[in-house]
Amino acid sequence: MSASRHGRMRSRLAALAVAAVAVTGLAACAPGGGGAAKPSHSDGPVKLTWWDYYQPGTTASDGLDTMIKKYEKSHPNVTVDRQYVAYDQLKQTLLQSAGAASVPDIVIINSPDHQQFAETGIAADLTKQLKDWGQLSKYPKGLIASATYKGKVYGLPITANCLALFYDKKALADAGLKPPTTWDELKEDALKLKSGSRYGLSFSAINNQQAVFQWLPTLWQAGGDLNKLTSPDSVRALDFWAGLVKDGSVSKEALNWDQTAAEVEFAQGRAAMMINGPWQIPTLAKDAPNLDYGVALLPKDKESASALGGENYLITDGPNEQASWDLVKWLQQPANLEYLAKQNGSLPTRSDTQPFSDSDAIKTFTKQLQVARPRAYGSNYAEIADAVVIAIQSTISGSATAKDALDKAAATVKPLLP
Amino acid sequence: MTAIAQTRPTVPRGTAGRRLARRSARYLFVAPALFYLLLLMFYPLAYTFNLSVFDVNAGNFLRGGAAFVGLQNYLDFISSPDFLSSLAITLIFTVGSLVFQHVIGFCFALFFNTGFPLSGLLRAIMMVVWVLPAVVSASLWRWMYAGSYGVINAFLGLFGIHTTQAWLTDPSTALPAVIISNIWIGIPFHMMLVFAGLQTIPTTLYEAAAIDGASAWRRFWSITAPLMRPVILTALLLGFVHTFKVFDIIYVMTSGGPANATNVLSIAVYKLSFEYFRLGDGAAAANVLLVIPLLLSIVYLFFRRREETSL
Numbered sequence: 024m025s026a027s028r029h030g031r032m033r034s035r036l037a038a039l040a041v042a043a044v045a046v047t048g049l050a051a052c053a054p055g056g057g058g059a060a061k062p063s064h065s066d067g068p069v070k071l072t073w074w075d076y077y078q079p080g081t082t083a084s085d086g087l088d089t090m091i092k093k094y095e096k097s098h099p100n101v102t103v104d105r106q107y108v109a110y111d112q113l114k115q116t117l118l119q120s121a122g123a124a125s126v127p128d129i130v131i132i133n134s135p136d137h138q139q140f141a142e143t144g145i146a147a148d149l150t151k152q153l154k155d156w157g158q159l160s161k162y163p164k165g166l167i168a169s170a171t172y173k174g175k176v177y178g179l180p181i182t183a184n185c186l187a188l189f190y191d192k193k194a195l196a197d198a199g200l201k202p203p204t205t206w207d208e209l210k211e212d213a214l215k216l217k218s219g220s221r222y223g224l225s226f227s228a229i230n231n232q233q234a235v236f237q238w239l240p241t242l243w244q245a246g247g248d249l250n251k252l253t254s255p256d257s258v259r260a261l262d263f264w265a266g267l268v269k270d271g272s273v274s275k276e277a278l279n280w281d282q283t284a285a286e287v288e289f290a291q292g293r294a295a296m297m298i299n300g301p302w303q304i305p306t307l308a309k310d311a312p313n314l315d316y317g318v319a320l321l322p323k324d325k326e327s328a329s330a331l332g333g334e335n336y337l338i339t340d341g342p343n344e345q346a347s348w349d350l351v352k353w354l355q356q357p358a359n360l361e362y363l364a365k366q367n368g369s370l371p372t373r374s375d376t377q378p379f380s381d382s383d384a385i386k387t388f389t390k391q392l393q394v395a396r397p398r399a400y401g402s403n404y405a406e407i408a409d410a411v412v413i414a415i416q417s418t419i420s421g422s423a424t425a426k427d428a429l430d431k432a433a434a435t436v437k438p439l440l441p
Numbered sequence: 442m443t444a445i446a447q448t449r450p451t452v453p454r455g456t457a458g459r460r461l462a463r464r465s466a467r468y469l470f471v472a473p474a475l476f477y478l479l480l481l482m483f484y485p486l487a488y489t490f491n492l493s494v495f496d497v498n499a500g501n502f503l504r505g506g507a508a509f510v511g512l513q514n515y516l517d518f519i520s521s522p523d524f525l526s527s528l529a530i531t532l533i534f535t536v537g538s539l540v541f542q543h544v545i546g547f548c549f550a551l552f553f554n555t556g557f558p559l560s561g562l563l564r565a566i567m568m569v570v571w572v573l574p575a576v577v578s579a580s581l582w583r584w585m586y587a588g589s590y591g592v593i594n595a596f597l598g599l600f601g602i603h604t605t606q607a608w609l610t611d612p613s614t615a616l617p618a619v620i621i622s623n624i625w626i627g628i629p630f631h632m633m634l635v636f637a638g639l640q641t642i643p644t645t646l647y648e649a650a651a652i653d654g655a656s657a658w659r660r661f662w663s664i665t666a667p668l669m670r671p672v673i674l675t676a677l678l679l680g681f682v683h684t685f686k687v688f689d690i691i692y693v694m695t696s697g698g699p700a701n702a703t704n705v706l707s708i709a710v711y712k713l714s715f716e717y718f719r720l721g722d723g724a725a726a727a728n729v730l731l732v733i734p735l736l737l738s739i740v741y742l743f744f745r746r747r748e749e750t751s752l
Binding site: 114115118121122139140142143144145220229230231274275276277278279293402403405406409412413416417420422423 | 500502504587588605609610698712718
């Protein structure tokens, strides 16, 4: 190889290096900052993009389609492009599309995720609009709290729910039992109801947030809370839950059941009772039309409690903020809201609506709602919930004692709480 | 290279402009490959690295203003209590899967190499496992492992072992269960690589050995094994890199549970970035996940080069 060749090689390498530096140069700045443009309202035709995770073909999804079509008819300048995004991909997809500055205008999100999204800056601050609207007082405080971040409100609820105890009337009658009202009764009854391939109770202790949602009522009933996981009350709450599995009243597979799977066990007669929410009522009607079931308040310990769940509308901070708010406002009109609540199996989200007023199950749920508490643990809830799930799962599976598991979880959770 | 250098003086020298055109033509030829590398390989890597040295989270990802933290995210991840257990789980998962995938795949390849009737068809059918989307296979296995209605417990029942063991929800059996599923998925890949390698060994070698009276065992260790060494190494390396970052199978079967028993590094990275929105920490963790297969690849290339030069 000649000297000149060496030189050429060097210059080529230099060119490569320059190109490389140019590319790194593009990236060598603090990431982020590519936020959305500020709102600029116009009266021309508006196309709104809408995301939700209501599976196509379900009554909830059909209900939304009906309402959106109705709105488009009465507002000819607005078209709504509704897209389905699977629940477990929604958060990730939303964040990625925000990074690419192409977020949808309206998103339906699970209420405990709302604060996290408010923190990202994707969500539009609706505090002023809500004040002008003047109807916020008609909504239960807990529901609004889930959409509130640092004193500002970033959305409105579409559905509300809480957990209660479903029971198979025939199974209980055969065993000569009434629905349990205390922990002791629940423990005894669940054991008595176990027969053959049927377990006494089903709940979800799966490896995601649903398990925490399901366990929180027990934790609160005992007088514990996520900010005092090491307290004897919290330990007792976890021991009680794990004890139900150890007794054989609940199948070990609860560790792999989401709330839908817990419902399937109950619908198929493989569990005599289940802890679940009102959204299962339309599903049960479809899965087990002949099952005669009742709904009772969750058994209490020191106090009664349930977990408040639901979904919220989130409007993104962008040029279509006003048009989106108009649509959400329209959907909040009592008649429209009642229709959607029926389609969704939702409890009333406004004091002036009364869907399913004739159903005993909904009456019980509405009563249960009064002691239901929101999961308002700040924007780190997802990570807090994961630490708690590990504690729940390791206790139920017997790989750790409730105390050790909760001590470990508390160490993770403490710095994450607001 | 030398050939070009020798012919160079015979190329007629033109004007400066022509020389420039000739020179830029050279760069134009490299441009597509360079562009591809920079855009699709280098840029994401640089971006991830950049992300990993800032404290990027939900609050400042879009708004900007993340603080520069140097290598703190890396230190935090490596010193977090779950890192060592995740690393151990990942290594057990990878090595456990790889050893069995390769040995079983090798046996199948030897078997198919005998060329019995319909062997081509059967080989093609085996590939279906590899072609199936991971989500499908994982859902299938998840269902098979179920305690009360799973087909595996039903099968064990045939032999008088009656159990309702829920394989995936018991922390002591979840990892072995996931490994077994992954072995099943990976066998065809190793079988195909080994099979292709076996085809390149001339049959005359075996014939000569047979004439010399070498047993089948001897023929395997003295002909097949040494000649297959590069193929084995390649298959193991590719398998390692692929298995080390497996995400979908575990995510579908256990999502890292129960109680973190199958929490491999890729799941930890996913959770950091897309569930907790701690993108800086997630990027650092992703780079840690990248380093181990990368080191192994370098070791592999080093050995390959030494082997080639020794030939």
